Amino acid sequence: MTALSQTALLTELEPVVAKNLDRHLSVAKEWFPHEYVPWSEGRTFDGPLGGQPWSPQDSTVPEVARTALIVNLLTEDNLPSYHHEIATLFGRDGAWGTWVHRWTAEEGRHGTAIRDYLTVTRAVDPVALERARMTHMSAGYQNVHDDEVLHSLAYVSFQELATRISHRNTGRVTGDPACEALLARVAADENLHMVFYRNLLAAAFDLAPSQAMRAVADVLADFQMPGAGIDGFARKSVAIALAGIYDLRQHRDEVVVPVLRQWDVFTVTGLDGDGEAARDEIAGHLDDLERHASRFEEKRDARAARLATRA
Numbered sequence: 001m002t003a004l005s006q007t008a009l010l011t012e013l014e015p016v017v018a019k020n021l022d023r024h025l026s027v028a029k030e031w032f033p034h035e036y037v038p039w040s041e042g043r044t045f046d047g048p049l050g051g052q053p054w055s056p057q058d059s060t061v062p063e064v065a066r067t068a069l070i071v072n073l074l075t076e077d078n079l080p081s082y083h084h085e086i087a088t089l090f091g092r093d094g095a096w097g098t099w100v101h102r103w104t105a106e107e108g109r110h111g112t113a114i115r116d117y118l119t120v121t122r123a124v125d126p127v128a129l130e131r132a133r134m135t136h137m138s139a140g141y142q143n144v145h146d147d148e149v150l151h152s153l154a155y156v157s158f159q160e161l162a163t164r165i166s167h168r169n170t171g172r173v174t175g176d177p178a179c180e181a182l183l184a185r186v187a188a189d190e191n192l193h194m195v196f197y198r199n200l201l202a203a204a205f206d207l208a209p210s211q212a213m214r215a216v217a218d219v220l221a222d223f224q225m226p227g228a229g230i231d232g233f234a235r236k237s238v239a240i241a242l243a244g245i246y247d248l249r250q251h252r253d254e255v256v257v258p259v260l261r262q263w264d265v266f267t268v269t270g271l272d273g274d275g276e277a278a279r280d281e282i283a284g285h286l287d288d289l290e291r292h293a294s295r296f297e298e299k300r301d302a303r304a305a306r307l308a309t310r311a
């Protein structure tokens with residue numbers, strides 16, 4: 001079987017996009033960022049309006065929750081760059097274009113809501129946040145598979161679920177019910193995004209099983225969160241993992257495995273030699289993830305025990 005070209009894949013998948021776009025629009029709930037922000041807690045800042053400068057004592061949100069909120073917001077902030085990548089690859093015509101714009105509008109709501117919350121509640125330093133946004137957006141985002149439709153669909157299937165888990169768990173550690181409600185609302189959107197992309201790749205598995213399998217194997221092998229370019233990301237992501245907001249165990253068991261199961265990756269038939277090889281790579285990757293996740297959990301437990309004895 002000859003491989004389908006990128007153009008052929010886009011054309012063949014267009015009716016699936018149209019169907020899932022309708023599905024998305026019928027289940028997505030309209031919501032308003034301003035309703036999730038406790039405006040009465042706000043105070044004017046220093047600067048032209050002569051209010052009070054930010055201080056870390058302004059908020060009781062724990063340090064690690066602040067770190068996760070900043071990472072999550074900067075990721076949402078970089079939206080124009082993601083929009084550019086997917087609009088370039090998927091095109092702006094027909095159902096693909098309608099989806100790309102709709103998705104962008106929804107993601108824009110996430111950034112608005114989280115920024116308003118953080119500014120009003122003074123949970124993070126607004127000057128540092130703005131500078132981080134400038135640095136992060138100035139670097140832009142480049143999809144490592146920017147000329148491969150199926151690779152990009154596989155990536156966003158995992159990535160949307162990863163952001164869902166990360167938003168939801170961040171909400172939990174803030175200790176602020178208002179923030180938890182806001183991030184649960186955002187997480188619900190990310191889940192619908194994941195379903196959309198996952199359904200598209202499921203259709204690709206019917207259409208071109210070996211190409212889809214190859215895409216999934218390649219994407220898992222070099223998977224990185226879109227915020228990986230954030231200043232100090234390595235240090236921040238360790239703190240986030242230690243707090244159980246997003247760690248390797250969650251990545252494996254709550255993101256990678258459930259998505260692979262939905263695609264029936266291990267029972268797909270009709271694979272050619274490379275498709276079979278890709279499937280073996282996926283199995284090997286799951287084993288590696290299991291080992292690394294267990295090792296991280298052991299280290300985290302040992303660290304917690306050490307801290308407890310010291311206290």
Ligand SMILES: [Fe+2]
Nearest residue numbers: 076107110190
């Ligand atoms: Fe988002």
Ligand SMILES: [Fe+2]
Nearest residue numbers: 160189190193
């Ligand atoms: Fe999303």
